[in-house]
Amino acid sequence: MAGVLDSVNQRTQLVGQNRLELLMFRLNGSQMYGINVFKVKEVLPCPPLSVIPHSSRVVRGVAYIRGRTITVLDLSIAMGSNALRDEGKGFIIIAEYNNSVQGFLVRGVERIVNMNWEAIHSPPKGSGRTHYLTAVTEVDKKLVEILDVERILAEVAPAPMALSDSYTSETVREEAINTVLIVDDSSVARTQIRRCCEAIGLNTVVLNDGKQAFNHLKAMAEAGEDPTDKYILVISDIEMPEMDGYTLTASIKNDPRLSGLHVMLHTSLSGVFNQAMVEKVGADDFLAKFHPDELAQRVLKQLEQRQASA
Template sequence: MAGVLDSVNQRTQMVGQNRLELLMFRLRGRQIYGINVFKVREVLPCPKLSSIPNSRQVVRGVSHVRGETIPIIDLSMAIGLLPIPQENLATSFVIITEYNRKTQGFLVSGVERIMNMNWEDIVPPPSGAGKDVYLTAVTRIDDKLVEIIDVEKVLAEVSPLGEDVTEHLVTRGSEREQGTLPILVVDDSSVARRQIERCLTAIGLEVVVRNDGKQALDYLKEITADGSKAEDHLSMVISDVEMPEMDGYTLVTRIRENQSLRDVHVMLHTSLSGVFNQAMVKKVGANDFMAKFSADELAERVMEILDQA
């Protein structure tokens, strides 16, 4: 267990190399699940939980961790499995994470180990898995399937974020000059794609979506194959950072290396809030970044960027 905690503290070392460290854990049964260590603050044995009146059943309680009161979500229950039995809490663990500007703990049955991996070895879930599946990607480690949880989908159901743009920004968007080129949105989470697309269309913008960095790069090369520039087709690119096959940092690097793509405006839009590395954003050449998810903040920032172009 000490080795796991030590590795968590080194979580930023793989950023920008299309690599990640994957924390593997179990819920119920033998299936192994994964979460990017970059979003993990710490892993600890399940602390004492205090119940919250009228809370969702999936929230097993709150715990006081290093002076902060943190909700503890039963991750097994959140993805549609049976809850972790009360009598097993003493041998369970909590993974403290930071997503979308919030801190929460995920209750899991056991923590396995951390693997250093390449994003190219992590692929989207099978197309036949269905739209309601709680997976954002899968990989194989030691001939075992590891399922990577779509945490944004889990949190959107447990603690929904406001997805609607306020009326004054909708009005401001409608008053802007028409004819703005589409925005390319790149995100592996279906929930995040929906949130961003809904936000941008509310202010009158056209959106093109792709599910990961590789798909986005292929699309960019396709639309510029005639010798045109990316900015002839798109007003900007908004990309997640963590994605299978090619992460957002690598996507930006590839864009800046390509003569036809290099001048397009790129915003990194990520749930990596508390540990977000601004130096890495500048290193790879992104123009801007924003932590997920505030519909008003995103709408306002995008309109500012377009008005300055």
């Protein structure tokens, strides 16, 4: 038990400090890529893989690891490049996204670096809308690309997007006149959340990262507008360039002009440390991605509470 608590304490030291640990890896070439260590369960040499007939080309096979069968995706194929050759000499990064565990086949794993989210930037403008990057950074004067794994997974195994009929009734549409602030750096996640909220009749404002969101809310407050009058809640991702969701939440709760906002952290980070982190930064709710009915239920509950108090 003490070991678990020590581990939680070590990880939560980064919470609210706008920092992350980045695991760097390579695919076919010399380009370096990164993934948040919070999503990584373990890294191991690639074991023999069993091929799944008629599966997606991105799926190299399945492996039996630690008593469970794990699907292994070739990240190189997912990004439109050639398959990694001789997978037996590669490594598998086992990671947890959206309440499921996957293995990502890579050529080599380099090291872990501790960074500030301020050093993580959105992909440069002009790079188009079809790329698989969610952010970029620089380590040792070399560009490191952070992949939009949610987009890759959505293309290989799309999550259910449709809401149940009970959440899209005309009664809800007529009553839902408020706005939700959505903050997420993944284009796939932004679209999923926006469609869910709009399907139940809510207006949405969508921003790409925590820094944009905090500046937006501060500007409202400085102009004499109460953000809680406009937004019934803020739905924020955790992993975002410039300012992460933990820091955004702590910044909101520490500002008397904004502290009344209801903040839900909605993230693919579905590991065991989340509850301690959520409590530390003062978030009002936490939901792992992506379950449209459950998201709609949480949003409507908050809407009903707002309407009742009004």
